[in-house]
Amino acid sequence: MIEQPDDLGGLLMRATRGMRRRWLEALEPVGVSPHEFRALVAIDQAESPRVGVVAQELRINPRSATEVVDSLELMGLVLREPDPTDRRAVRVLLTDRGREVLATGQRARRESHEAHLRGLTPQERQQLGALLRRVIETSSD
Known part of the structure; x- marks a missing residue:
């Protein structure tokens, strides 16, 4: 199929x-996988979250997040440890190896x-970034 110029x-x-x-x-x-990498990023950014928080960050159901973890x-x-504020809950923490994989993956992603x-x-990249941010801001999930 031939693309039309207005087929953005x-x-x-x-x-x-x-x-x-x-x-x-x-x-x-x-x-x-990219999905596992995104989970490592979410775990790192949330600083020892519960699996439910990982699910929210990845926009998946908690059962799927449990499988990824x-x-x-x-x-x-990663490793699991009891949540000190709720003995029924479990938090997820990156291991040293997890932090290494995260750093390597972030480098690979940038490259x-x-x-x-x-x-x-550089100017075109800046323009593209501005346009994509506007598209994201004005669209709904």
């Missing part, structure tokens, strides 16, 4: 697919994105 949605989807493909390739040596725990990237956008000048 299609162009954006194509650009996004290309970035995702590069991102998958960049994460392969790290040993985690289980996977990360099996890889030795992947940089490679994908290398054809744009």
